[in-house]
Structures are given as C-alpha cells and as structure tokens.
Amino acid sequence: MNALLEVRDLDVRYGARRVVDGVSFTVGAGEAVGLVGPSGCGKSTTALAVLGLLRPHSGSVRFSGVELTGLRARELRALRPRFQPVFQDAYGALSPRREVRHQIAEPLRVHGRWRAADGPARVDELLERVGLSPAHGRRLPHELSGGQCQRVSIARALATRPELLVLDEPTSALDPSLRAGILNLLMDLQDSLGVGFLLISHDHAAVHHVGDRILTMRDGRLVA
Structure with missing residues (x-):
C-alpha cells in the first residue's frame, strides 16, 4: 500500500515541555x-501538526510525497x-447564523471550486452521502442534533473530495x-469513496470498530 501520509520523528514542544516525542507512522491511501x-x-497535538496548523520543533510530515513542514x-x-479535518465540537465548528448548506459549500468557494450551475446539487449530494436530506x-x-451536526461537518470536509480525513x-x-x-458512516465512506482516515480517540472500542491499524500513544510517544 502506498503511503499517503508519512510522519517521521515528529517532535512538538510547548516551551521546554516535549508534548510529542519522536512519533513516526504512515497512513496508506x-x-x-x-x-x-x-487525554x-x-x-491531538499530533493531529494539529499533521494538518499544518502547528509547526513542529523538528521532524517530517509528508503528504503524497510533499514535505508540509516549512511550506x-x-x-x-x-x-x-x-x-x-473533522473536529470534536461539531457545533463549535459551524457558524450559528448560517444555514448548513452554505457552510458545506464554503470549502468549494474558498478553493475556487464553486460553480453556480451544479454547486447546489453537489451540496445536496454531500448531505445525502452522510445520511441527511437536502x-x-x-x-x-x-436546529440539528449533535449527531446531525457532526454529519454536516463530515459533509463539509468531503466537499473538496479529499484523499485523507483527520478526525480528532x-x-x-x-x-x-x-x-x-457516525462510526458506521465512516466505514461506509471508506468503502464507497476510498478516503483514508487518521482517527484520533481515547475510545479504544470506537477506533477498533473502524481502524485497519491501531497505534497507541502515551506521554507523547507511540508505545504500540
């Protein structure tokens, strides 16, 4: 399996405190x-570094062969x-004053992929893909439940047809x-879309339900 994400010797520090210590792993396509x-x-710090939202002290994060650190x-x-990314707080990740269809469309607009001719249909397709209706x-x-809001967050993350979701x-x-x-939805998306996941959780049962491989982290290091 080709490595889509390669993390090597990742080291993240907050001041003198080393939060992530020499972490290495891969995620295949x-x-x-x-x-x-x-906790x-x-x-979660590892996830932020993978997403490029936090600069590591040292180490390498490569996506599809491109080194992300220093870009x-x-x-x-x-x-x-x-x-x-898909984050824990689905409500907090969404604007409270905008209809969710506009928020699902936002990544398409930001990245110049929105087309008035078929954009609304794409949003409806994404809603249906995650088990919601137009x-x-x-x-x-x-006006939505917590589970429905998380489905909206996943739909928004899928809007640009990503190859990898980082779910914290x-x-x-x-x-x-x-x-x-939600876990069953993720399994369906993996099967139907071929999208890869880095699924971060303290819930071993949840991760074992979805994961092809399980990595265990303790005190900043991978231990298994």
Whole structure:
C-alpha cells in the first residue's frame, strides 16, 4: 500500500515541555489508522501538526510525497483540499447564523471550486452521502442534533473530495447510539469513496470498530 501520509520523528514542544516525542507512522491511501491514548498524551497535538496548523520543533510530515513542514501559507493552502479535518465540537465548528448548506459549500468557494450551475446539487449530494436530506441544508446548526451536526461537518470536509480525513475525537461528544451511527458512516465512506482516515480517540472500542491499524500513544510517544 502506498503511503499517503508519512510522519517521521515528529517532535512538538510547548516551551521546554516535549508534548510529542519522536512519533513516526504512515497512513496508506484508503487506509483507516486509529491513534488512541488517554487525554493529554499528545494525540491531538499530533493531529494539529499533521494538518499544518502547528509547526513542529523538528521532524517530517509528508503528504503524497510533499514535505508540509516549512511550506509557505500559499503552498499549504493549495494542498488543503486533499486532506481535511473533522473536529470534536461539531457545533463549535459551524457558524450559528448560517444555514448548513452554505457552510458545506464554503470549502468549494474558498478553493475556487464553486460553480453556480451544479454547486447546489453537489451540496445536496454531500448531505445525502452522510445520511441527511437536502432539507437539513436549510436549517441552522441549533436546529440539528449533535449527531446531525457532526454529519454536516463530515459533509463539509468531503466537499473538496479529499484523499485523507483527520478526525480528532469525532464521536466523544455524542451519546453511544449516535456514536455508532457516525462510526458506521465512516466505514461506509471508506468503502464507497476510498478516503483514508487518521482517527484520533481515547475510545479504544470506537477506533477498533473502524481502524485497519491501531497505534497507541502515551506521554507523547507511540508505545504500540
């Protein structure tokens, strides 16, 4: 399997404190890799470094053969459609005053991919892809459940047809019944779209449900 994401000797520090210590792993094209560990172990910091939202002290993050660390903002922005984040707080990730259909369309507009002729149909397709209806697109976030909001966040992440989703605790704020629905959705997306995942969670059961491989992190290091 070709490596889509390659992380080598990643080292992230906050002042003198080393939060991520020599972490190395790969995610293959279409592969779901779980990164599990207790709160404070450095897994979310690893996600931020992978996404280019935090600059590591040292180490390498390569996406599709391109070194991300040290890229200029414009160069990183050109690659962003190919790897997208999904965060834990779905409500917080959405604007409370905009209908969700406009928020799903936003990545297409930002990256110059919006076309008036077929853009609305693309948004409806994305809503249906994540188990919602086009009618949900005309609602505000507070009119949706937590699980529906997380589905909207996933739809927005899929808008640019990424090859990799980096999901940071995407089910931890949900009730158990809703968690199962999101995990099943992720498995379906992997099968139907071939998208790869880096799924970060403290919930071992959730990660084992979805992941092709499981990595365990503790005190900033991979231990298994």
